Amino acid sequence: MENKDLIYIYGVNPVKEALKVPHAVKEILISKSRLLPLREIIETAEKCLIPVRIVDEKRIQKIVQGVHQGVLAKVIPKDKLDLTDALKIPSQKREPPFFLILDLIEDPQNFGAILRVAEAVGVHAVIYQQRRSVGIVPSVWKSSAGAVWHVNLVEINNIKxxxxxxKERDITIIGAEADGGKTLWEASLNSPIAIVIGSEGSGIRQTVRELCDEIVKIPMKGKINSLNVSTATSVLLFEVMRQRSLSV
Known part of the structure; x- marks a missing residue:
């Protein structure tokens, strides 16, 4: 376990997911004006012998910014893997490697939504850069609906x-950009792959793009030729899952 200070997370789903992780939650604050809708969380915490404090909602609002839904939890930080351990996961699961690389995602709503999708489709690990990325801040926990607990994360100094x-392990690097040479439906996604997703404003950096083996695009029929980064990531990752389900 990484030796870090406890952090706050907020919102019903993130706290419920935290309660599923043994010894993760150290204390819960509940708004006294929302006791009834939060009864399930209170009862679960009491069964796990986790201290529950009933407080004025203003107390919670002073600690966090965002839609807290009347519940706040003090938790241990999420454990992160090093890259060596992450590379062992596919063989442990007897699956072809399926990784997601995030190139400087800065918006916590996007980051959290992406982690939620990554968990849903079975990505083996999400790799992101420590500097110039949003990281695992409380608002990411909220927007991921608690999926942060269930996704393998690798925080690295340089994604390159x-x-x-x-690449040394024959994992194909597939970048996603609007000017890709082929659509994701034309790409073969059954082999060992790592999908690279670029930042909200600039996409994949040129130095990262040069390391990609292939660039794919999402076909568009509408007048708006781009999608929100988390939406585009969803389309890409579910296409990987679809292709792999057909080959089983």
């Missing part, structure tokens, strides 16, 4: 290092 490590 991870890409080179993947």
């Amino acid at each position: 290092y991870a890409i080179r490590e993947f």
